[in-house]
Amino acid sequence: MRSDQWRNRGSTEHGGVVEKDVHELNLHIICRVIRFDQFHIRATFCSEETQRAEMKTLVVGVGGMTNGGKSTLSKSLHQLLPTSCLIAQDSYFKEDSVVPVDHNGFKQYDRLSALHMDTMMSDVHSWQRDPESFLRQRDLNPAETTPPDVYVLIVEGFLIFNHRPLNDLFDKRYFLEIPYDVCKRRRSSRVYTPPDPPGYFDGYVWPMYLKNRREMESMVSGLVILDGLQPKDEVLDAVCKDVCQEIERLEEKDRTS
Ligand SMILES: Nc1ncnc2c1ncn2[C@@H]1O[C@H](COP(=O)(O)OP(=O)(O)O)[C@@H](O)[C@H]1O
Numbered sequence: 001m002r003s004d005q006w007r008n009r010g011s012t013e014h015g016g017v018v019e020k021d022v023h024e025l026n027l028h029i030i031c032r033v034i035r036f037d038q039f040h041i042r043a044t045f046c047s048e049e050t051q052r053a054e055m056k057t058l059v060v061g062v063g064g065m066t067n068g069g070k071s072t073l074s075k076s077l078h079q080l081l082p083t084s085c086l087i088a089q090d091s092y093f094k095e096d097s098v099v100p101v102d103h104n105g106f107k108q109y110d111r112l113s114a115l116h117m118d119t120m121m122s123d124v125h126s127w128q129r130d131p132e133s134f135l136r137q138r139d140l141n142p143a144e145t146t147p148p149d150v151y152v153l154i155v156e157g158f159l160i161f162n163h164r165p166l167n168d169l170f171d172k173r174y175f176l177e178i179p180y181d182v183c184k185r186r187r188s189s190r191v192y193t194p195p196d197p198p199g200y201f202d203g204y205v206w207p208m209y210l211k212n213r214r215e216m217e218s219m220v221s222g223l224v225i226l227d228g229l230q231p232k233d234e235v236l237d238a239v240c241k242d243v244c245q246e247i248e249r250l251e252e253k254d255r256t257s
């Protein structure tokens, strides 16, 4: 698992991130972050057991084509939502030696079978069972902070909606798309391990994207398609607004029940 996935989101660092990163975003997001800050100083009189029973969770899926901007968007969203967790599918690729080649000699990385999906699911389930201790075990929740009303898990990856057990868990589903030529250009300046061999994009990656997309569309509903050509801040702004609305809805439900 990549070390940058489980960054410590202490309130001091968080305050710094807020000031540095959101100055260009709209007021809505700033207000939202301030409200999250309030969670950190709010006193709580509930027992640990009561708190766990009252925990609300929101699972956000950020899918999309290769180089569509998934990890850029997910990392920014994670920074804006203190005590959120980020799980990235590309941390679960199998070792190169066990990934088979196709009839053209291309390594078949763009399939679910190239990923340790069981391990990924077990991490997601572990967060779902108890987000509080999941954060604590990974040193993401400093002892002095008060738990939020809603815990958010962000799951990002190019095949997250194609794996039915994972797809079933999402409360929100976003899919970033870009045109073929932009995708090819962005991909050509990215270095994977192992690097793409010559002809890999047209001979393997793009045909697999089309196949995986068809499969996804046959099994998934409620996808919000995002235009990955929009400026990064605009994409983030739109998703953040939507996610924050959902968090508010859950909080409201909590207050009225
Ligand atoms: N909205 C955007 N506009 C322009 N470039 C972007 C945008 N989002 C991401 N990028 C760039 O595209 C490349 C791939 O982005 P990344 O987030 O790593 O994609 P993914 O995780 O979907 O593979 C990076 O160089 C990144 O800076």
Ligand SMILES: NC(=O)c1ccc[n+]([C@@H]2O[C@H](COP(=O)(O)O)[C@@H](O)[C@H]2O)c1
Residues within 6 Å of the ligand: 065, 066, 067, 090, 093, 109, 110, 157, 158, 192, 193, 194, 205
């Ligand atoms: N171990 C790795 O991370 C690895 C190795 C080879 C290819 N890839 C590529 O990663 C892509 C998916 O990740 P992105 O959506 O971040 O581009 C796939 O298209 C796959 O071909 C990843």
